[in-house]
Amino acid sequence: MLGDGYSSYWWRFFENIILPSIWATLRMLSASMILSFILGFILAYFLILYGPQGLKPDKRRYKILDFIVNSVRSFPIIILIVAISPLTRIIVGTSIGEKAAIFPLTLAAAPFMARIIENSLKSVDRQLIEAARSFGASDYQIIMKVMVKESVPMIVAGTTLSTITFLSATTMAGAVGGGGIGAVALNYGYQSFNNTVLYTSVLILFIMVLVIQWAGDWLYKRMQ
Amino acid sequence: MIKASDIIKSYGETSVLSGLSLDIERGGIYGIAGRSGAGKSTLLRCLNGLEGYDSGSLIVDGVDVKNLSSKELRSFRKNIGMIFQHFSLLERLTVYENIALPLRCWKYKQSYIDKRVRELTEVIGIPDKINHKPRELSGGQKQRVAIGRALAMEPDILLCDEATSALDPRTAKTIISLLKEINSQLGITIVFVSHQMQVIKELCNDMAIIEHGRVAVAGSVDEVFSNQHAALTNLTGEDSFVTDDMTTIKVKLNGYDNGAIIPGLAAELGIDLIIRGNKDLTSDNLNEYIISYSEKNKEEVIGYLLAHDVVIEKYDNDYGKKGSIQSDAVYDPDIIMTQPGTV
Numbered sequence: 001m002l003g004d005g006y007s008s009y010w011w012r013f014f015e016n017i018i019l020p021s022i023w024a025t026l027r028m029l030s031a032s033m034i035l036s037f038i039l040g041f042i043l044a045y046f047l048i049l050y051g052p053q054g055l056k057p058d059k060r061r062y063k064i065l066d067f068i069v070n071s072v073r074s075f076p077i078i079i080l081i082v083a084i085s086p087l088t089r090i091i092v093g094t095s096i097g098e099k100a101a102i103f104p105l106t107l108a109a110a111p112f113m114a115r116i117i118e119n120s121l122k123s124v125d126r127q128l129i130e131a132a133r134s135f136g137a138s139d140y141q142i143i144m145k146v147m148v149k150e151s152v153p154m155i156v157a158g159t160t161l162s163t164i165t166f167l168s169a170t171t172m173a174g175a176v177g178g179g180g181i182g183a184v185a186l187n188y189g190y191q192s193f194n195n196t197v198l199y200t201s202v203l204i205l206f207i208m209v210l211v212i213q214w215a216g217d218w219l220y221k222r223m224q
Numbered sequence: 225m226i227k228a229s230d231i232i233k234s235y236g237e238t239s240v241l242s243g244l245s246l247d248i249e250r251g252g253i254y255g256i257a258g259r260s261g262a263g264k265s266t267l268l269r270c271l272n273g274l275e276g277y278d279s280g281s282l283i284v285d286g287v288d289v290k291n292l293s294s295k296e297l298r299s300f301r302k303n304i305g306m307i308f309q310h311f312s313l314l315e316r317l318t319v320y321e322n323i324a325l326p327l328r329c330w331k332y333k334q335s336y337i338d339k340r341v342r343e344l345t346e347v348i349g350i351p352d353k354i355n356h357k358p359r360e361l362s363g364g365q366k367q368r369v370a371i372g373r374a375l376a377m378e379p380d381i382l383l384c385d386e387a388t389s390a391l392d393p394r395t396a397k398t399i400i401s402l403l404k405e406i407n408s409q410l411g412i413t414i415v416f417v418s419h420q421m422q423v424i425k426e427l428c429n430d431m432a433i434i435e436h437g438r439v440a441v442a443g444s445v446d447e448v449f450s451n452q453h454a455a456l457t458n459l460t461g462e463d464s465f466v467t468d469d470m471t472t473i474k475v476k477l478n479g480y481d482n483g484a485i486i487p488g489l490a491a492e493l494g495i496d497l498i499i500r501g502n503k504d505l506t507s508d509n510l511n512e513y514i515i516s517y518s519e520k521n522k523e524e525v526i527g528y529l530l531a532h533d534v535v536i537e538k539y540d541n542d543y544g545k546k547g548s549i550q551s552d553a554v555y556d557p558d559i560i561m562t563q564p565g566t567v
Contacts, residue, residue: 127312131370133274134306135326135377136298145329150314224316 013197017188018181022204024098025180028170032105033163039106040113043069045143047118055129055139069111077108077169081176101170101178109166116158120151153223160216164209171205181205225250225381225413226271231280233266233437240266241277242437248430250380253407253414255428255445257421257459263437264417268383271415272304273297285380302330305374305412309386311366313358319345319369320354326376344372347410348402364395371402375410382406384416388423396420400427421460425449433459472516476535485532493528495521 047065050058075083081104085095088103124147132146148155171182181201189198226248233241240263248254258264269275270282273289282289285303292300313322323344327337345351348368350361358366367387374382384403388396400423407414418424424431425445432442433455440455441448448456495517517525529536 125310125312127308127310128314130269130274131306131308131312131373132325132329134272134301134304134383135329135373136301137326137329138298141329145325146314150316152316 010196010200013188013194014200017184017197018200018204021179021181021184021201025167025170025182025208028098028101028105028173028178028180029163029167031102032109032170033159033166035102035106036109036113036162036166037159039110041117043110043114044117044121047114048121048143048147049139051118051122053122053126055142069114072107072111073115075108077104078172078175080104080108081173081178085176096177096179098179101173101180105166105169105173108169109162112162112165113159116162117155120154120158121147123154124150153220156216156220156223160213160220163212163216167205167208167212225285226415227281227283228267228270229281231267231270231277231282233263233270233275233277240437241270243280244434244438246432246439246442248413248415250413251407251411252429253403253416253427255424255431256415256417256434257419257424257431258434259419259459262434264434265385267434268306268385268415268417271381271383272301272306302326302377303379304381304383305371305377305379306383306385307367307370307374307387309389311358311363311370311390313366313369313373315358318355318357319350319361319372322358322369323372323376326373330377340376341372344375347375347406348372362395363391364398367391367399368402371399371406375406375412380413382412382414384414384418386418387416389418389420396423397426403427419459421456470516470518471522472514474537475513475515475529476537485534489515489525489528493521493524495524 043065047054047062047069049055050062050065052059052062054062072080081088081101084104084107088100089095092100092103094100121143128146128150129142132142137145170178170180171185172178174180174182174184174186177183181204185198185201185205188194189196189201226246228244228246231241231244232239244263244267246267256264256267266275270277270289271284273292276290284300287300289297289300314325317325320341323341324337327340332340342351342354345354348371350365350368353361353365353369358369361369371382382403387403388399391399403414403416404427406412414427416424416427428445430443431445431448433440433448433453435455435458441451441453443451515525526536
């Protein structure tokens with residue numbers, strides 16, 4: 001049924017349109033995940049430090065951080081990308097394409113990562129923190145050498161989860177000029193009535209999710 | 225070495241310590257007993273500044289804890305090791321790394337850390353487990369690692385917060401002898417908080433019982449136990465293990481040296497018993513014991529006792545149940561037997 005004609009047709013789309021977009025998506029995803037991890041980690045550090053059960057409780061500072069995290073998280077990603085596009089243009093120079101999508105994706109993912117890391121750190125036994133205190137560890141050492149150390153597997157699992165969440169976010173970025181496989185599926189697939197491109201993209205996203213989950217699980221097991 | 229006077233602390237409306245005064249001498253093992261919520265753990269945390277207090281003064285090693293800045297407090301804590309009920313080890317680190325952690329936090333050289341950790345694993349008696357992770361160790365071994373970590377900074381004082389409460393009696397016993405060793409060989413003052421009276425009796429030289437945030441009675445362990453202060457009976461009454469299916473009998477020993485009969489009872493038969501000495505020492509019935517045993521062990525117990533020529537009397541079965549007062553409950557005959565004259 002699907003003869004040589006179809007497979008060369010498929011390959012033409014795959015090679016010229018889909019394959020480059022896979023790399024674009026991977027670049028977008030990895031850049032925004034790395035940046036948001038760093039930002040989220042810094043946020044989580046201070047959330048843990050100033051939190052009500054924290055090492056150095058500070059209601060005012062915690063409330064400010066908490067408010068920032070919550071308000072950014074309350075934006076649906078697609079709205080956030082559009083809403084901050086003027087800011088994106090100032091910082092990145094353009095509001096269209098792969099690079100422009102990294103900025104809003106990072107901004108959206110950072111509070112998400114912050115919560116994930118904060119919750120992982122919170123799960124560390126209080127008595128263990130007391131023990132670290134009792135031998136004179138500083139707050140910085142308690143967070144870095146005890147809490148982070150103990151919760152690495154949870155942080156890995158959480159990062160896997162958010163990487164998958166933000167893989168779908170990159171496809172939404174595609175809807176508003178973001179580039180990547182989401183943009184290809186929408187523009188070359190859905191809007192061009194090309195089911196070959198649409199469903200190939202869906203399949204590739206599906207495989208990406210599987211691979212990310214598998215890699216995350218593997219790392220989680222190794223870290224335990 | 226440690227002098228607490230009139231310490232008051234409360235969490236909001238709840239008062240935890242209400243005018244607590246205590247004197248702990250250098251070089252001894254000091255037991256602090258009390259029910260949960262009596263304030264003993266809070267007191268312990270005040271000693272190394274993990275928690276502050278509202279008023280009063282607490283002088284540890286010549287330093288008033290309250291006057292320390294947070295930086296001074298950190299180096300002050302180097303001098304005070306602490307161990308906990310649930311060991312509080314880092315599950316993802318090896319024994320080596322757990323013990324090395326305080327040294328790393330204080331930025332010691334790797335060569336010194338290496339030497340010190342190896343020394344410590346010898347002290348705590350598990351040099352062969354050095355590269356194991358805590359989840360591969362037994363409870364007793366974990367507590368040993370925690371002790372090793374607490375000793376890493378060569379402290380003068382070791383604080384123990386219910387350090388044997390999560391261990392079975394046999395393991396608890398080995399930890400007790402390790403602590404004794406540490407006290408006598410390294411000269412470290414030990415402050416041992418526990419609700420287990422038997423452990424305190426076995427381990428400590430001096431003790432205090434805390435009730436409602438105050439010291440109810442303090443003195444040498446022998447004094448406290450032989451004076452049978454109300455605080456002690458309150459506390460041990462709480463420890464009652466007598467259950468409904470147990471029968472309680474009173475046993476009178478004939479003759480003099482029968483010291484071995486009752487301890488032998490549990491050891492020989494290998495069953496769980498509750499054995500109490502006579503609580504009224506002023507009477508001349510020093511050879512009386514009160515024994516509670518499970519119905520299923522009745523024949524063995526009675527058979528054993530009859531074979532050893534004792535007089536058995538029926539006894540009030542409600543004796544020793546929760547709420548009533550008893551002198552002493554020994555639930556693991558292996559640890560310590562209550563003997564007449566020492567109760």
